[in-house]
Amino acid sequence: MSIDTSGIIGRSKVLGEVFKIIAKVAPTEATVLVTGETGTGKELLVRAIHRNSRRTGRPLVPVNCGAIPSELLESELFGHEKGAFTHAVKSRTGRFELAEGGTVFLDEIGELDLSLQVKILRFLQEKEFEKVGGSKSIKADVRIVAATNRNLENGVQAGTFRKDLFYRLNVIPIVLPPLRHRGDDILLLADYFLNKYNPRKTRKRLILSSESRSLLLNYSWPGNVRELENYMERMCILCEDLEVRPEDLPEKVLQAGGVEIKPKARQEELPRAGFEWPTLGDMHAKGLSLKDFLENIEDNLLSEALNHSGGVKNQAAEILGIKRTTLIEKLKKKERF
Numbered sequence: 403m404s405i406d407t408s409g410i411i412g413r414s415k416v417l418g419e420v421f422k423i424i425a426k427v428a429p430t431e432a433t434v435l436v437t438g439e440t441g442t443g444k445e446l447l448v449r450a451i452h453r454n455s456r457r458t459g460r461p462l463v464p465v466n467c468g469a470i471p472s473e474l475l476e477s478e479l480f481g482h483e484k485g486a487f488t489h490a491v492k493s494r495t496g497r498f499e500l501a502e503g504g505t506v507f508l509d510e511i512g513e514l515d516l517s518l519q520v521k522i523l524r525f526l527q528e529k530e531f532e533k534v535g536g537s538k539s540i541k542a543d544v545r546i547v548a549a550t551n552r553n554l555e556n557g558v559q560a561g562t563f564r565k566d567l568f569y570r571l572n573v574i575p576i577v578l579p580p581l582r583h584r585g586d587d588i589l590l591l592a593d594y595f596l597n598k599y600n601p602r603k604t605r606k607r608l609i610l611s612s613e614s615r616s617l618l619l620n621y622s623w624p625g626n627v628r629e630l631e632n633y634m635e636r637m638c639i640l641c642e643d644l645e646v647r648p649e650d651l652p653e654k655v656l657q658a659g660g661v662e663i664k665p666k667a668r669q670e671e672l673p674r675a676g677f678e679w680p681t682l683g684d685m686h687a688k689g690l691s692l693k694d695f696l697e698n699i700e701d702n703l704l705s706e707a708l709n710h711s712g713g714v715k716n717q718a719a720e721i722l723g724i725k726r727t728t729l730i731e732k733l734k735k736k737e738r739f
């Protein structure tokens with residue numbers, strides 16, 4: 403069975419097994435639950451499921467259940483009637499209705515609170531829902547595909563995730579293997595990203611030296627493909643030669659390989675002589691307004707935290723001292739993803 407897996411790079415056996423399941427499940431109406439560590443490509447996979455389904459000409463509507471505060475999520479999903487709550491001055495169409503004929507992608511479904519879990523379960527069983535503040539049942543022809551990097555079975559054990567919803571979602575489980583189990587896909591992906599982020603398309607792209615390749619193969623990739631993508635983008639900006647040598651690689655990768663070389667001094671790692679708050683002079687020198695200046699500072703801190711955590715949002719949020727949902731909201735606003 404041939405399917406369109408464009409954009410998903412990898413030839414490993416474990417990924418091949420995932421493609422086989424996709425080929426079988428995509429054309430059906432079955433609910434699918436995609437699980438896997440952060441950055442393994444769950445979103446890419448869900449898009450491929452939709453693309454290879456009969457619903458492909460219709461919308462794929464993603465909802466990040468972890469990024470929308472729970473009191474707003476119900477109205478986001480199902481819509482609301484005018485006057486349903488204080489700020490409901492107009493009625494609103496929810497994402498289930500917007501997805502009519504297509505697929506709703508419930509991302510980070512492990513973050514859904516118990517009261518909404520009941521409503522999603524009802525939709526899965528009866529294909530109907532009510533708007534917030536509405537009494538009429540509305541039918542929608544929508545397929546649900548969900549993803550999470552949490553172990554929902556643990557949630558069931560802990561009483562934070564409904565067992566009945568778990569079984570209903572888990573009709574076809576697809577587990578995306580972590581990058582460290584995909585062997586040479588690591589190098590295939592590294593080359594792919596070096597090409598993608600090649601700053602000058604005319605320049606020959608960066609090549610990994612053989613020691614660099616072994617170091618990348620040896621690293622455990624806690625942030626998975628996203629982490630690899632971030633590092634390769636960084637190499638494209640920082641490497642001066644055409645070859646990526648071990649000393650160009652991030653310190654974490656070197657440490658894991660037991661390599662003693664000091665990574666090349668990078669701007670963010672240069673010793674700094676005492677900290678001083680930026681002054682008006684700095685702001686004017688940049689030619690920015692207060693708002694843009696502050697946004698730039700925030701932008702830099704977010705990038706630094708994400709780089710530090712290898713793209714793992716939980717960790718980056720912790721480093722920044724903000725909630726994970728706040729970080730995701732901020733990144734959305736910056737249209738980083």
Ligand SMILES: Nc1ncnc2c1ncn2[C@@H]1O[C@H](COP(=O)(O)OP(=O)(O)OP(=O)(O)O)[C@@H](O)[C@H]1O
Nearest residue numbers: 409410411439440441442443444445446551627628
């Ligand atoms: N096999 C792959 N080929 C090419 N790019 C990939 C692959 N897997 C992941 N990526 C890229 O890595 C990044 C992370 O992927 P994605 O957002 O799908 O991960 P995720 O599993 O949904 O992560 P999270 O759990 O943090 O939401 C994206 O930029 C995506 O395009």
Ligand SMILES: [Mg+2]
Nearest residue numbers: 444445509549
């Ligand atoms: Mg995701």
